[in-house]
């Protein structure tokens with residue numbers, strides 16, 4: 001196993017972050033978007049195509065945030081179970097979360113097809129490998145309900161049929177969802193950037209928003225390039241929110257998620273491990289997610305950060321991969337990288353307005369679908385169209401003394417590990 005892995009995101013090898021094309025600074029804009037990931041670009045594209053003048057300010061290069069670092073699995077997950085949603089919102093509203101997830105996934109697939117977006121979209125489905133306690137009856141019942149409502153057929157895969165999807169013997173069964181797939185996230189982002197520029201959006205990279213203030217009916221944004229006034233502001237900074245937005249920072253927990261990409265092991269070997277080349281997740285709280293690279297030559301695997309030390313963290317992910325696929329024990333890793341995902345305290349994405357600023361945020365590690373979708377909804381709110389979402393106006397709460405530094409994460413990780421162990425030992 002190698003110890004000198006490049007700390008560069010695998011996806012960046014083909015589509016590295018770039019500076020924005022040169023543009024003249026403006027003192028007054030109609031709509032200002034802070035942050036140039038899927039959320040910001042999606043909002044900008046929708047607004048520009050409706051004839052609005054839109055500017056995006058990005059602190060780093062274009063494509064440096066989570067949107068180009070992720071696993072590219074179009075899961076559109078909601079972390080709360082349907083029972084948890086029912087308890088909190090009642091049966092009718094709980095159903096709407098699932099309805100919106102189906103719509104949002106379809107919308108992404110339609111966008112990719114209609115706009116001829118070159119992002120290696122592979123609608124191959126996703127399997128969640130079952131571990132620990134689960135009820136087969138329950139899964140079958142939920143699958144039947146899902147199929148009846150959406151005409152999408154989830155498949156419960158018995159343990160003895162798992163070999164159709166994976167050579168791993170780790171799972172006690174699985175749930176296959178045909179409506180989930182994979183993309184090359186950096187290609188998607190740079191395609192969205194291209195479409196936004198074509199629609200007239202102006203981008204500024206390396207432009208740090210330092211403060212956002214009210215200035216009568218407008219907003220005043222202080223940046224390292226100077227000041228700018230805007231009639232509307234969308235905050236699209238999500239897990240990368242900094243001290244410029246203390247209110248939001250107090251309400252999001254930035255969690256490190258990290259990934260490895262193996263060396264090229266060849267299509268045949270990948271296919272012998274994952275015969276249908278599907279995306280994969282695990283049913284544990286701290287489960288791993290993995291997938292073949294779009295060219296089918298290697299495997300990418302990700303999970304929550306386990307160690308502060310870079311090499312130990314990489315070895316941990318390599319160990320996880322070798323636990324899933326023991327024959328990969330000797331395979332080296334070509335890339336190891338990390339990024340932040342944003343969790344609101346109640347683990348539900350949000351579309352909220354506060355003091356006139358619109359916040360689509362808190363995608364809980366499932367922003368490939370949700371960030372694009374809620375960015376679009378934020379734009380529709382400004383346009384006075386259907387900006388309503390099941391995530392609209394859910395309270396975005398904080399806890400006492402929290403200012404954005406999640407000192408409690410090690411404790412939380414221990415808690416989730418313990419739950420996973422208990423679930424495994426009582427099955």
Ligand SMILES: Cc1cc2nc3c(=O)[nH]c(=O)nc-3n(C[C@H](O)[C@H](O)[C@H](O)COP(=O)(O)OP(=O)(O)OC[C@H]3O[C@@H](n4cnc5c(N)ncnc54)[C@H](O)[C@@H]3O)c2cc1C
Nearest residue numbers: 035037038039059065066067070071073209339366367368
């Ligand atoms: C390792 C990893 C794996 C993941 N895997 C998946 C997956 O498989 N499937 C899935 O659905 N989701 C996944 N996610 C989550 C997904 O990537 C995010 O939810 C999504 O990209 C969020 O998009 P965004 O546009 O809101 O944020 P980002 O893409 O992070 O963009 C926010 C931008 O705001 C900028 N910014 C912050 N502060 C300022 C400021 N003051 N001034 C100017 N700009 C600022 C940042 O520089 C950043 O570029 C993963 C995330 C990570 C890190």
